[in-house]
Amino acid sequence: MTETLWAPWRMEYILSTKTEECVFCTALAQGPQCYEENLILHVAPKAFVIMNRFPYTHAHIMVIPKRHVSKLDQLNKDEQRAFFDLTTQAQIALDRGLNPQGMNMGLNMGTAAGAGIKDHIHIHLVPRWNGDTNFMPLLADARVMPQHLTETYQTLRAVFENMDVVDE
Numbered sequence: 001m002t003e004t005l006w007a008p009w010r011m012e013y014i015l016s017t018k019t020e021e022c023v024f025c026t027a028l029a030q031g032p033q034c035y036e037e038n039l040i041l042h043v044a045p046k047a048f049v050i051m052n053r054f055p056y057t058h059a060h061i062m063v064i065p066k067r068h069v070s071k072l073d074q075l076n077k078d079e080q081r082a083f084f085d086l087t088t089q090a091q092i093a094l095d096r097g098l099n100p101q102g103m104n105m106g107l108n109m110g111t112a113a114g115a116g117i118k119d120h121i122h123i124h125l126v127p128r129w130n131g132d133t134n135f136m137p138l139l140a141d142a143r144v145m146p147q148h149l150t151e152t153y154q155t156l157r158a159v160f161e162n163m164d165v166v167d168e
Contacts, residue, residue, distance in 0.1 A: 024050065024064050024120045039153055041093070042160040046082035049090050049160070051153055057126055059098055059152050063087045064122040071109055071121060087123050089163065097159035098152075100127030 027038035028048060035043075039051035041061065052060040065075055065083045075083060087105075094100060104126040108115040 022068055022120050023117060024122065025068055028066065036153065036157075039149065041153070041156050042086075042090075044082060044086055046079050047086045049086065049093075051149065051156070052124070053149070055126075055149075057128070059094060059100075059156070060124065060126045061090060061094065061156070062122045062124055063090050064120065068120050070119050072107075075121075083123075087125070090125055093156060093159045093163060094125060094127045096163070097156050098127055101130050102128040104128060 027034070027040060027050065028043070030038060032043075034040075039053055041049040041051060043049075046067075047063060047065045049061055049063050052062055063083065063086050065079055067075065067079060069075055072080065091103060091105075094103065104124070106124045106126075107121065108124075109118075109121065111118050
């Protein structure tokens with residue numbers, strides 16, 4: 001018996017025109033009126049938090065410095081502190097909003113290191129739950145998302161709005 005899995009958000013990415021523009025800078029530049037459309041959860045003076053539109057797993061978010069740089073050493077000390085402080089706040093927001101039992105965090109610098117967007121550094125935060133890894137990625141090259149992106153966005157956005165987020 002063949003099972004059909006629906007992941008309609010992936011088709012948008014597959015069919016989208018890839019440009020040289022930075023997707024992070026473009027999303028932020030569109031302003032607050034487009035935060036929900038661009039899945040931006042929180043904007044601080046030197047960094048921001050955005051959901052991954054094409055996530056590896058449920059509630060995959062990223063913390064991104066506002067300044068377009070490709071390596072940590074290109075950030076000044078204030079930007080580095082703000083970047084990592086907001087990463088900590090994002091971890092707390094995921095804990096409060098979704099109660100994960102663990103979390104993967106990663107930062108890939110350069111194509112050889114696995115960076116999909118190599119020119120604008122970002123940290124991935126991927127909440128995990130016991131039992132959330134099953135046979136689907138291994139056998140069917142598919143991931144199962146338990147909640148639609150917009151619902152997860154609303155949940156996490158509310159958490160950020162109600163937190164005392166340190167904004168440098």
